[in-house]
Amino acid sequence: MSDRFHGRHLGAIALIAVTMFGFILPVTVVAECRSLNSDAVALVEKMSHSLREQNYRGIFTYQYGSTIESLNIEHTVVDGVENETLMHLSGNRRTVVRQAHPLNCVHPGHRLLQAAGQLELDCGVARHYKLEITGHERLAGRQAVKLRISPHDMFRYGYRLAVDESSGLLLKSQIMGHDGEMLERFEFADLNVGAAPSLEDLQPGDHVAHHPAPPPGKSAADDGWSVGWVPDGFIRTANDHEQVAQVRTFTDGLAVFSIFFEASRHIPGPATGGAGSAHQGATTAYTRISSIGGRSWLITVIGEVPVNTARRVAESVRPAA
Amino acid sequence: MNEGVRESLSAFMDGEATELEIQRVLRDSSDAELRATWTRYHLTRSAMQELHSGVSVEGTLDFATGVMTALEESATDASGAVTAPEPRRVNGLLRPFASLAIAASVAGAVVVGGQWLDGSEAPAATGTVASNVSRMSSAPLGSWGGVPLAASIQARPGNRAAAVDTAAIYDALARERLQRYMLYNAEHAALNSSQGMMPYARVSRGEKR
Numbered sequence: 001m002s003d004r005f006h007g008r009h010l011g012a013i014a015l016i017a018v019t020m021f022g023f024i025l026p027v028t029v030v031a032e033c034r035s036l037n038s039d040a041v042a043l044v045e046k047m048s049h050s051l052r053e054q055n056y057r058g059i060f061t062y063q064y065g066s067t068i069e070s071l072n073i074e075h076t077v078v079d080g081v082e083n084e085t086l087m088h089l090s091g092n093r094r095t096v097v098r099q100a101h102p103l104n105c106v107h108p109g110h111r112l113l114q115a116a117g118q119l120e121l122d123c124g125v126a127r128h129y130k131l132e133i134t135g136h137e138r139l140a141g142r143q144a145v146k147l148r149i150s151p152h153d154m155f156r157y158g159y160r161l162a163v164d165e166s167s168g169l170l171l172k173s174q175i176m177g178h179d180g181e182m183l184e185r186f187e188f189a190d191l192n193v194g195a196a197p198s199l200e201d202l203q204p205g206d207h208v209a210h211h212p213a214p215p216p217g218k219s220a221a222d223d224g225w226s227v228g229w230v231p232d233g234f235i236r237t238a239n240d241h242e243q244v245a246q247v248r249t250f251t252d253g254l255a256v257f258s259i260f261f262e263a264s265r266h267i268p269g270p271a272t273g274g275a276g277s278a279h280q281g282a283t284t285a286y287t288r289i290s291s292i293g294g295r296s297w298l299i300t301v302i303g304e305v306p307v308n309t310a311r312r313v314a315e316s317v318r319p320a321a
Numbered sequence: 322m323n324e325g326v327r328e329s330l331s332a333f334m335d336g337e338a339t340e341l342e343i344q345r346v347l348r349d350s351s352d353a354e355l356r357a358t359w360t361r362y363h364l365t366r367s368a369m370q371e372l373h374s375g376v377s378v379e380g381t382l383d384f385a386t387g388v389m390t391a392l393e394e395s396a397t398d399a400s401g402a403v404t405a406p407e408p409r410r411v412n413g414l415l416r417p418f419a420s421l422a423i424a425a426s427v428a429g430a431v432v433v434g435g436q437w438l439d440g441s442e443a444p445a446a447t448g449t450v451a452s453n454v455s456r457m458s459s460a461p462l463g464s465w466g467g468v469p470l471a472a473s474i475q476a477r478p479g480n481r482a483a484a485v486d487t488a489a490i491y492d493a494l495a496r497e498r499l500q501r502y503m504l505y506n507a508e509h510a511a512l513n514s515s516q517g518m519m520p521y522a523r524v525s526r527g528e529k530r
Contacts, residue, residue, distance in 0.1 A: 044515070047515055048515060051515065051516075051517045052517075060519065060522075062519070062522035062523065067525075069522055069525065071522050073517075073518060073519075075517070075518075084517075084518055086518045086521050086522070088522075091525075096518065096521045098511075098518065107512040107513050108513060109512065109513025109514055110512075110513065113515055161515070170515060170516060170517070170519075173515070173516055173519065184523075186516060186519045186522065207504075207521075209508060209511065209518075209521075211512070237509055237512070237513050238509060240505075245502075247505065249506070249509045251509070251510075251513040251514070253513070253514070253515075254514055254515060255514070256506060256509045256510040256513050256514055256520075257506065258502065258505060258506045258509065260498070260502055260505075274487065274491050275491055276488060276489075276490070276491025276492035276493070276494055276495040277492060277495050278492055278493075278495040278496035278498075278499045279499075280499060280503070280523065280525075281523060283499065283503065283506070283523060285495045285496065285498050285499035285502070286495060287491065287494050287495040287498050288491075298498075300495070300498045300502065302498065302499060302502050302503065302505075302506050303506055303510075304510070304514075
């Protein structure tokens with residue numbers, strides 16, 4: 001009985017080994033990047049290029065909780081520069097315009113997306129997320145490939161994406177909480193790829209998209225404060241000022257969070273150390289009052305990360321050495 | 322307090338019940354604790370509306386300061402008096418300072434509410450509070466317009482109910498910062514995530530810079 005079982009068991013292992021060997025062989029070259037699926041990596045890389053290099057216009061919805069908004073987006077590339085307009089179709093008419101963004105201006109987040117599967121570039125997003133293709137679906141009248149992106153740790157959220165098979169454009173993006181709950185969703189209802197730019201597309205908007213300068217080197221003065229901890233894989237995208245706050249922004253290629261540091265006029269006292277949090281869709285805000293260098297500061301972390309991540313980041317803020 | 326009534330108040334707070342419905346509930350009740358809770362909710366809601374209307378950067382900045390001031394008062398004062406002005410009385414010129422005053426008074430009102438909810442020392446035991454309660458009950462609730470709402474409180478540190486409400490104040494502060502800084506983070510998400518300009522959709526209030 002025991003021998004028979006043993007024999008069958010070995011046979012099964014051999015069969016699995018042969019199957020796996022045959023399957024893994026084509027991707028062993030890049031298999032050093034953890035949990036890698038080469039098709040998924042290729043899809044992510046294609047997506048990050050299509051997003052910027054294709055001409056498209058369409059209508060998409062943004063949903064969180066019981067709130068749903070519809071928006072119109074137009075993206076054109078002329079002579080190597082991007083122009084794009086986003087317009088809210090529900091509520092007040094609001095537009096965001098980005099003009100003359102050079103295609104060769106690649107931001108840190110896109111570099112991390114494009115580095116998935118490249119061991120020499122630390123595998124980019126594939127180092128901290130598992131990427132898998134999970135099937136196909138039809139969206140906005142188009143065929144899409146479904147991509148599941150699961151975090152390897154508890155410091156970030158998961159994603160369910162759907163990417164247009166022919167153009168590589170993102171048709172749907174859901175951010176998922178740790179309990180599998182959908183926190184927010186972007187989804188195209190209509191998409192026209194290859195739409196030619198028209199002159200009226202370039203209307204001035206209510207808001208001109210900000211284009212932050214790249215962050216200074218690590219040696220740059222940190223204005224009296226420093227961030228002691230961010231989850232592994234998050235890199236700095238900008239040092240900036242916003243209204244009255246100093247800001248540091250970080251990305252891991254999928255999520256982005258910013259740390260705001262502002263002086264509080266409060267005189268330090270026994271009550272320092274209070275904290276609170278708020279959420280909208282996948283965005284978390286965590287605010288705490290902290291005494292640093294004999295003064296009182298309000299430290300706020302805002303971004304698409306779980307509240308525990310935001311809290312840990314906020315608590316790691318220290319006076320600069 | 323009746324759990325159902327508390328839910329009605331919460332619904333009002335979230336904009337899911339009308340002021341009329343709440344008035345009916347309050348009219349049918351002589352519960353001082355209920356009225357105190359309503360006062361607290363009303364002030365918090367008014368303060369939030371002030372903040373969300375983006376009255377002034379200075380004013381909202383002072384929100385944190387106001388919270389801190391109120392917290393310190395509650396921690397150090399044995400018998401601090403907190404005066405809560407009715408927000409609708411504040412005229413345009415004073416608006417920048419209104420948020421500070423309201424924020425401080427919200428915190429104060431929360432301490433009051435906490436004390437009352439705790440029930441360890443009935444507010445009716447002090448004449449000042451009792452008279453204020455009776456003033457509230459005699460005034461038509463929907464038209465408090467010109468009646469400043471004053472309350473003398475016996476604030477003590479370490480009260481559990483008050484601590485819970487302090488957390489609510491910090492959460493409100495986080496919510497206010499979320500609205501204020503959402504656009505900034507969306508700018509960076511638009512350039513650094515896989516979603517292109519889609520993150521701008523998160524900025525639902527259409528703030529401009």
